[in-house]
Amino acid sequence: MSEPAAESSRDFAAAPDAFQRLWTPHRAVYIEKGQGAHDDDCPFCSAPDKTDEEALIVARGVHAYVLLNLFPYNPGHLLVCPYRHVASYDRATPEEVAEIGSLTQAGMRVLTDVSRAQGFNIGMNQGTVGGAGIAAHLHQHVVPRYGGDSNFFPIIAETKAVTQLLGDVRIAVAEAWPSSPAGESPNP
């Protein structure tokens, strides 16, 4: 497994830096949850209230966060969700769209680094008829694709139970993730 590249981490930190000046992260999250009809039964609403380990969260942004899919299509399968309970991509705010995009990019770089992913499938299933498992809360899939067997995630996938695998994958991805744009601890 390769070490996180210092050079790419600096690149990541530079892009979302503008958010620091424009937003108070905790307040923004609180307000958006209030406006977005926080649904206690929605796993993507409740996940951010849990620890990173419990919720399989690998990164927390200002408007959106990233967690491992509990039912991965491939090891390392990430979901990028806005904190706000919003179903449709065309109802996401420009800030949410921007951060879902930047977190998706960061996820691709991290997975390329730590698991040597050779390709990706990225996208959103919109609405139940569109194939969304949790249709009420927007989430972008980032699915790494592997051409061969000699990479980290598939190897542990073959030798460990699913919960153990997810925990190990979460640690690997979270540790390789660039610094939080808001300067928050990634493990509150």
Ligand SMILES: [Zn+2]
């Ligand atoms: Zn929700």
